[in-house]
Amino acid sequence: MHENDGSECTACGGCDTGRREFLSTAARVALLLAVPLTWRTGIALASGKLQYPLPASDGATIDKENEMIVARVQGKAYAFALSCPHQRTMLRWLPDEGRFQCPKHKSKYRPDGSFISGRATRGMDRHPITLEGSTLVVDSSITYREDQDPAAWQAAFVAVS
Numbered sequence: 502m503h504e505n506d507g508s509e510c511t512a513c514g515g516c517d518t519g520r521r522e523f524l525s526t527a528a529r530v531a532l533l534l535a536v537p538l539t540w541r542t543g544i545a546l547a548s549g550k551l552q553y554p555l556p557a558s559d560g561a562t563i564d565k566e567n568e569m570i571v572a573r574v575q576g577k578a579y580a581f582a583l584s585c586p587h588q589r590t591m592l593r594w595l596p597d598e599g600r601f602q603c604p605k606h607k608s609k610y611r612p613d614g615s616f617i618s619g620r621a622t623r624g625m626d627r628h629p630i631t632l633e634g635s636t637l638v639v640d641s642s643i644t645y646r647e648d649q650d651p652a653a654w655q656a657a658f659v660a661v662s
């Protein structure tokens with residue numbers, strides 16, 4: 502509804518209310534388009550680390566076998582544990598919402614793993630990640646919990662261009 506005339510609002514951008522709604526919708530659509538989902542099993546290296554190709558653009562890769570999510574989001578790449586930090590349920594990507602969500606108690610997370618709402622009390626657990634040439638290398642033997650080591654959790658990404 503428009504604030505002034507009570508008519509049905511189509512979020513056309515023709516007034517302040519419409520412009521806000523239009524920009525909010527446009528940002529959401531851009532996020533959805535920017536973060537497609539693929540499925541891939543990482544290559545196990547002799548070091549025990551896992552290797553993934555660097556996505557050409559923003560997107561998330563789910564590796565069920567290694568219980569890993571690798572995401573490229575706005576110039577940064579992250580590696581997340583696939584399980585929800587609350588009670589270890591496998592997280593899902595919701596394309597219509599442009600974010601991760603736990604199917605068990607509905608905790609919500611942004612594409613960078615940060616916590617939005619729900620029963621979980623922290624962001625998605627992260628693993629150390631490095632960029633080696635055109636591949637991402639993840640050390641799944643180390644996990645950073647946001648509530649136990651917030652500095653390491655915050656720093657657990659690699660800049661990509």
Ligand code: FES
Nearest residue numbers: 585587588603606
């Ligand atoms: S197991 Fe994910 S919110 Fe409870």
